[in-house]
């Protein structure tokens with residue numbers, strides 16, 4: 001594992017964006033696994049800026065996102081499709097037909113998951129998978145569980161995740177209780193994992209994930225077994241390291 005210690009959120013974002021842009025430059029038709037949430041926002045802003053400067057070309061890039069809330073349409077401002085479109089897709093020259101997320105509007109979980117698995121198999125393993133880290137150690141929406149998940153599945157969000165994500169909604173009641181998420185096996189199939197972590201509130205969990213036992217109770221702990229993990233975290237997140 002390589003660790004890049006950033007001074008602050010901006011520095012973390014720039015370092016992460018540099019790694020993503022290196023991937024796009026070295027392999028213009030790469031598959032990028034993408035994440036939503038507040039942590040990657042700064043990295044996306046940098047990528048957009050560098051694209052506008054003419055330094056980056058996304059025309060051949062394929063993207064697969066980690067997850068989507070069950071029940072939300074693409075037009076819903078809280079959906080992850082909307083997030084990706086607002087923060088990246090609509091601002092760069094990516095071909096929208098090459099951007100994939102689970103279909104939140106598919107009410108049948110089995111159908112939604114099979115459909116997304118088929119897409120993931122079709123595009124192949126991500127060259128780079130960007131991940132954020134949940135306060136309970138979740139990656140994607142893979143919540144603490146009895147065993148590690150494999151492929152795309154429907155998950156019931158934990159109380160802690162509902163509370164953490166309520167900040168994006170009018171109130172806690174509005175947070176969907178279920179989501180479709182890429183499974184751990186698929187995440188682990190990525191050639192490179194780029195984990196971004198920021199802030200003191202994540203200091204305990206980032207330490208637990210990498211120094212604690214590998215257990216499905218801390219889903220991110222599985223990353224200890226991945227041969228090519230890059231952790232980009234700011235000083236606050238690494239304060240207990």
Ligand code: F6R
Pocket residue numbers: 034035036037038039040066067131132133134135138139140141
């Ligand atoms: C988002 C995702 C989640 C977030 C995690 C951290 O697509 O899959 O695992 O990465 O909840 O979220 P933030 O960055 O908002 O702290």
